[in-house]
Amino acid sequence: MNISNPIQNELLELNSMLAGIPNINVYTVPDGYFDALLNDVLDAVTDKNLTKVTNNDLPAGYFEGLADNIMSRIKKEEDFGISEDSELLSFTRGINVYSVPEDYFNGLAENILLRTRLEENESSLLSAAHGINVYTVPMGYFDGLPNEILKKIPQPAKVVEMKRSFSVFRYAVAAVITGIIGLSVISVLNKRNIIQENLSTGTEMSMAKNIIKTNSFEQVLSTISDVDLVNYLEKSGEDVDAALVASVSDDRNLPDEVEYLTDDKTLDNLLNGLNLDRSHNN
Amino acid sequence: MKHILLFITLLIGSFSFAYAQEDEADPVKREQKIQALYVAYITQQLNLTPAEAEKFWPLHKQFDSELKSSVDINKPELDKQQAVLDIKKKYQDKFSKILGNNRTDDFFRKDMEFRKKLVDRLRKLRQQNNSNQRPPRRNN
Numbered sequence: 001m002n003i004s005n006p007i008q009n010e011l012l013e014l015n016s017m018l019a020g021i022p023n024i025n026v027y028t029v030p031d032g033y034f035d036a037l038l039n040d041v042l043d044a045v046t047d048k049n050l051t052k053v054t055n056n057d058l059p060a061g062y063f064e065g066l067a068d069n070i071m072s073r074i075k076k077e078e079d080f081g082i083s084e085d086s087e088l089l090s091f092t093r094g095i096n097v098y099s100v101p102e103d104y105f106n107g108l109a110e111n112i113l114l115r116t117r118l119e120e121n122e123s124s125l126l127s128a129a130h131g132i133n134v135y136t137v138p139m140g141y142f143d144g145l146p147n148e149i150l151k152k153i154p155q156p157a158k159v160v161e162m163k164r165s166f167s168v169f170r171y172a173v174a175a176v177i178t179g180i181i182g183l184s185v186i187s188v189l190n191k192r193n194i195i196q197e198n199l200s201t202g203t204e205m206s207m208a209k210n211i212i213k214t215n216s217f218e219q220v221l222s223t224i225s226d227v228d229l230v231n232y233l234e235k236s237g238e239d240v241d242a243a244l245v246a247s248v249s250d251d252r253n254l255p256d257e258v259e260y261l262t263d264d265k266t267l268d269n270l271l272n273g274l275n276l277d278r279s280h281n282n
Numbered sequence: 283m284k285h286i287l288l289f290i291t292l293l294i295g296s297f298s299f300a301y302a303q304e305d306e307a308d309p310v311k312r313e314q315k316i317q318a319l320y321v322a323y324i325t326q327q328l329n330l331t332p333a334e335a336e337k338f339w340p341l342h343k344q345f346d347s348e349l350k351s352s353v354d355i356n357k358p359e360l361d362k363q364q365a366v367l368d369i370k371k372k373y374q375d376k377f378s379k380i381l382g383n384n385r386t387d388d389f390f391r392k393d394m395e396f397r398k399k400l401v402d403r404l405r406k407l408r409q410q411n412n413s414n415q416r417p418p419r420r421n422n
Contacts, residue, residue: 200314201343207318212326220319221399226407228312229400236346236397237353237366243401244408275408 241276248274320396327392328385337380345373 011019211220233240248254248270259266321339324330330338352365370390377386 200310201339204314204318204321205339207315208321208325211318211322217319217322217326220315221403224312224316224319224403226404226411228309228316229404229407231309232313232316233397233400233404235350235353237349237362238397238401240401240404243397244405247398247401247405273409273412274405275412 241274244274244276245271316400323396323399324389324392327395328381328389334380338377341373341376341380345369345377348373 008019211217230240233243255266255270263269325335348369349366352369354362354365357365374386374390377389381389
């Protein structure tokens, strides 16, 4: 593997001896090590000669109390801090070995200040530099500073006000379009109606011609139901019930005078036969 | 989503439109039959020539629609009759220009006769239906 050139160059600069060492793997593996490795491992695992740790070697109840044992040992060591066996150190238990000189803290602040001043005064180097402002500011720095700062602030974008749309106009346009659509729909429907009417008139005319041609007036009349007859008559403003009653007087099949005397219900039956609309009772 | 909604609305709209058309078909056809009978009857009774028919029936259509639109059940009876009479008088001159006075007179008469025929037919139908339904009379 070749070390890349920049790294090699850097190493040369740092230590030419190291750079001179060739990049050889000095570690070796015995021949056929990996070939036999699998079998060796398996043998070792299954080797019956190896001593096994059996449960019999352990004292009874070892694991049951193990956790508590460990905790109590730790607690003991915490309490004593040091081994029970050390007699030398046992008397030092719990004794604070550090001491502070008398009145140390009382005068501490003043001491510190004194020492600082002393050191300041003592140091000739520092005293020479005392009070000298070593920092410089370029000529005319502060004069042009406000302008420079302002220049650096980005100009706010030019606000172009959007033209406020006059909403009534929109509504007017919408109304006009709706009106146009509505009118066109109505006109289409009207045209449709007219076409239908014309169609229906045409149909009626052709049906009429057929009836005249085939002389089938009575035949066609007999195919019309009573409901349709009533609808047609009512549409043209005819009072159907009155017309029905009036038409009875023309009927040749009226009951005889004698029947009115013998049966009270003759008239009722006659009128019932006409199926008049009872809802007209006032 | 908007387009789907629009499409569905149009679809439903078109269905309802078509449905409306469908509904009219049968009763209209039946009414047309009766109207065709009327046209046939009047044409035959008045002996209308094709030329006269061409002028007469469009005018009659106007007359008919005016009569139908004047139908108002809330009016008093005499007012109703007066309204019908007024319309008939209004169209009498117009019909006379096509048919002449005598035939116009005839027309109004035949118009009533046709309605009478329908009423007679209706009466017979109802009597027939009743006699079919009524149980046989017991002679006591």
